Amino acid sequence: MARHKEFERDEALQKAMEVFWARGYEATSMQNLVEHMGINRQSLYDTFGDKHSLYLEALDRYQEVESRRLFELLEKPGSVKKALRKLFTNVIEGAFEGQRRGCLMNNAMSELAGRCKATAEKTRHNMTAVEEAFHRALLRGIKEGELKDLRDPRAVARFLYNSFQGLVLTAKATQDRKTLEDVVKVTLSVLD
Amino acid sequence: MARHKEFERDEALQKAMEVFWARGYEATSMQNLVEHMGINRQSLYDTFGDKHSLYLEALDRYQEVESRRLFELLEKPGSVKKALRKLFTNVIEGAFEGQRRGCLMNNAMSELAGRCKATAEKTRHNMTAVEEAFHRALLRGIKEGELKDLRDPRAVARFLYNSFQGLVLTAKATQDRKTLEDVVKVTLSVLD
DNA sequence: ACTATTCTTGACTAATCGTTCCAGAAAGAG
DNA sequence: CTCTTTCTGGAACGATTAGTCAAGAATAGT
Numbered sequence: 277m278a279r280h281k282e283f284e285r286d287e288a289l290q291k292a293m294e295v296f297w298a299r300g301y302e303a304t305s306m307q308n309l310v311e312h313m314g315i316n317r318q319s320l321y322d323t324f325g326d327k328h329s330l331y332l333e334a335l336d337r338y339q340e341v342e343s344r345r346l347f348e349l350l351e352k353p354g355s356v357k358k359a360l361r362k363l364f365t366n367v368i369e370g371a372f373e374g375q376r377r378g379c380l381m382n383n384a385m386s387e388l389a390g391r392c393k394a395t396a397e398k399t400r401h402n403m404t405a406v407e408e409a410f411h412r413a414l415l416r417g418i419k420e421g422e423l424k425d426l427r428d429p430r431a432v433a434r435f436l437y438n439s440f441q442g443l444v445l446t447a448k449a450t451q452d453r454k455t456l457e458d459v460v461k462v463t464l465s466v467l468d
Numbered sequence: 469m470a471r472h473k474e475f476e477r478d479e480a481l482q483k484a485m486e487v488f489w490a491r492g493y494e495a496t497s498m499q500n501l502v503e504h505m506g507i508n509r510q511s512l513y514d515t516f517g518d519k520h521s522l523y524l525e526a527l528d529r530y531q532e533v534e535s536r537r538l539f540e541l542l543e544k545p546g547s548v549k550k551a552l553r554k555l556f557t558n559v560i561e562g563a564f565e566g567q568r569r570g571c572l573m574n575n576a577m578s579e580l581a582g583r584c585k586a587t588a589e590k591t592r593h594n595m596t597a598v599e600e601a602f603h604r605a606l607l608r609g610i611k612e613g614e615l616k617d618l619r620d621p622r623a624v625a626r627f628l629y630n631s632f633q634g635l636v637l638t639a640k641a642t643q644d645r646k647t648l649e650d651v652v653k654v655t656l657s658v659l660d
Numbered sequence: 661a662c663t664a665t666t667c668t669t670g671a672c673t674a675a676t677c678g679t680t681c682c683a684g685a686a687a688g689a690g
Numbered sequence: 691c692t693c694t695t696t697c698t699g700g701a702a703c704g705a706t707t708a709g710t711c712a713a714g715a716a717t718a719g720t
Contacts, residue, residue, distance in 0.1 A: 299583075300494065300579055302492065302494030302495045303494045303579075305706075305707065305708080306707075306708055306709075307706080307707085307708095315668095316667085316668055316669065316670090317668095317669085317670085317709090317710095318667085318668070318669075318670095318710085318711090319667070319668070319669095321708095321709070321710080322666090322667080326708075326709075327708065327709090375582070376581075376582040376583075377582060378578070378582065382578065382637065383578055383579075385637055385638075385640050385641045386570070386574065386575055386578035386579065386637060386640065387492055387495075387575075387578065387579055389568075389640045389641045390567070390568040390569060390570065390640050391491075391568075396640075396641055399640075399641040400641050400642055403638070403641055403642060407647075428650070428653075428654075430650065431650035431651075431653055431654050432654055434647050434650040434651050434654070435631075435650065435651050435653075435654035435655060437638070438631060438634040438635060438638050438651040438655075439627075439630060439631055439634055439655075440634075441634045441637050441638060442630040442631055442632075442633045442634025442635075442637070443630060443634075445574065445577055445578060445633055445634070445637060446577075446595070446629070446630050446633060448577050448578065448581045448582050448588075448591075449577045449581045449588055449591040449592050449595055450592055450595060455599075455626050458620070458622065458623035458626040458627065459623075459626050459627050459629075459630040461620075461623055461627075462620075462623050462624055462626070462627035462658060463627060463630075463631075465658070466654060466657070466658060497676075497677065497678080498677080498678055498679080499676085499677085499678095507698095508697075508698050508699065509679090509698090509699080509700090510680085510681090510697080510698065510699075510700095511696095511697065511698070513678095513679070513680080514696090514697080518678075518679075519678065519679090661720105662719105662720080663718100663719090663720080664717100664718085664719085664720100665716105665717090665718080665719100666715105666716085666717085666718095667714105667715080667716070667717090668713105668714085668715070668716090669712105669713090669714085669715090670711105670712100670713100671710105671711085671712095671713105672709105672710080672711075672712100673708105673709085673710070673711085674707100674708100674709095674710105675706105675707075675708090675709105676705105676706080676707065676708095677704105677705075677706065677707070678703100678704100678705090678706100679702105679703075679704095679705105680701105680702080680703070680704105681700105681701085681702075681703085682699105682700095682701090682702095683698100683699095683700095683701105684697105684698085684699090685696105685697080685698070685699095686695105686696085686697075686698090687694100687695090687696085687697095688693105688694090688695085688696100689692100689693085689694085689695100690691100690692080690693080690694100
C-alpha cells in the first residue's frame with residue numbers, strides 16, 4: 277500500500293476547533309487554519325473537505341470534549357448547588373482571561389444558526405444535551421434532599437441553560453465582576 | 469454652493485443597520501451594503517467612512533431606536549410584570565419569523581466584543597441602559613405595590629438582562645415554543 | 661529493488677474583499 | 691449663463707478569499 281499520514285487527525289481537528297472558537301466562522305480564513313493546524317493546505321482539504329465541513333466537524337468535537345467536561349462536573353457526587361455554582365463561576369473567570377472566546381456552541385448559535393441548518397441542528401443538539409445534564413442534576417439534588425421539590429424541574433433545567441448561555445455572552449461585554457456575580461446569585465436563587 | 473445629497477443619511481443608515489443585523493459584520497460585504505442601502509458606493513464611503521465605522525454607527529442607531537422602544541414599553545403605566553412578560557414573549561415570537569436575526573447588540577457582543585474595543589464599549593453601554601430600564605421598572609413595581617420588596621433590585625435587573633439576552637440567543641437555535649416559554653416562566657417567577 | 665499509492669509542497673486559479681480614483685452629471689449661488 | 695461644489699457610476703486597485711493542480715518525496719506491499 278502507501279505511506280501513512282504524518283499528522284494526527286484529531287490533533288489537527290482540535291487546533292481547527294480552537295481557531296474557530298477564538299475567531300468565529302467568517303473571520304477565520306483557510307490561511308489561518310493552515311497556520312494554526314500545522315498541516316499542509318492540501319492535506320487539510322483532503323482530510324476535512326471544505327471550510328464549512330471542517331467547521332461542522334469542529335462543532336462535533338467541541339460537543340464531545342466540552343460536554344463531557346460538563347457532565348463530569350454535574351454528575352460528580354456531592355452538592356448539586358455547589359457544582360452549579362462552580363459551573364457559573366467558571367464562566368465569570370473566563371471573562372478575565374485574555375481570549376474571551378466564550379463558548380463555541382454559543383458563538384455558532386449567534387453567528388450561523390440563523391442561516392445554516394446544519395449548525396442550527398448541532399447547537400440544538402448541544403442545547404438538549406446540556407439541558408438534560410441540568411435536569412439529571414436537579415433530580416439528583418431533589419432525591420438526595422439537597423434541593424426543595426421543584427414544581428417543574430424540566431423548566432428549571434431549561435432556565436438554567438438559558439441563564440448559562442446568557443452569562444457566557446454577557447461576560448464578553450463586561451468585565452465588571454459584580455454584575456456577573458449578581459446574575460449568578462439571582463439565577464441560583466431559583467433553587468432556594 | 470453645490471447640490472444636495474440625493475438620499476437621506478438616516479434612511480441609508482437604517483438600511484445598513486438592517487443588513488448588519490441580519491448577516492453579522494464579517495458576513496456582510498460592502499457590495500451587500502451598496503445594494504441594500506440603495507446609494508452609490510462612493511457616496512457610502514464619503515458619508516460613512518469605511519465598513520467598520522459604518523458598523524459602529526449602525527450600532528448607535530440600533531441603540532437609539534430599539535432602546536427607546538424598550539423604554540417606552542417598560543415605562544408605560546400599568547403592570548410591570550405584564551410589561552416584562554410582553555417583552556420576553558416578543559422574543560419568542562421572533563423565533564418564528566423568517567429572519568431570526570436576533571438582536572443586533574447581542575450579535576455584536578458575540579461576534580466582535582471579544583476583539584473590538586469600540587464594539588465592546590457600545591454593547592456595554594447598551595447593557596447598562598437596558599439594565600437601568602429594568603431597574604427603574606422594578607422600583608416602580610415595588611412602589612406601586614405590584615411587586616414584593618425584592619432584596620436586591622439591582623441584581624434582579626442584571627439577572628433579567630442576562631436572561632433576556634440568553635433568550636434571544638436560545639431562540640436562534642430552537643423553535644420549540646414550550647422550551648422558550650419554560651425559560652420565561654421560571655425567569656419571571658423570580659419576581660413572585 | 662520495484663511498483664503502487666498517498667502524502668507534502670508551493671505555485672496557481674478565479675472570485676471576491678474593502679477601498680480608491682476619475683470623469684462626468686447635477687444643482688445651488690452669482 | 692458660469693462657476694463651484696458635490697453626487698454618481700463604473701472601472702480599477704492590491705490584497706485576500708476558498709479551493710485546485712501538478713509534481714516530487716515518502717512509504718507501504720510484493
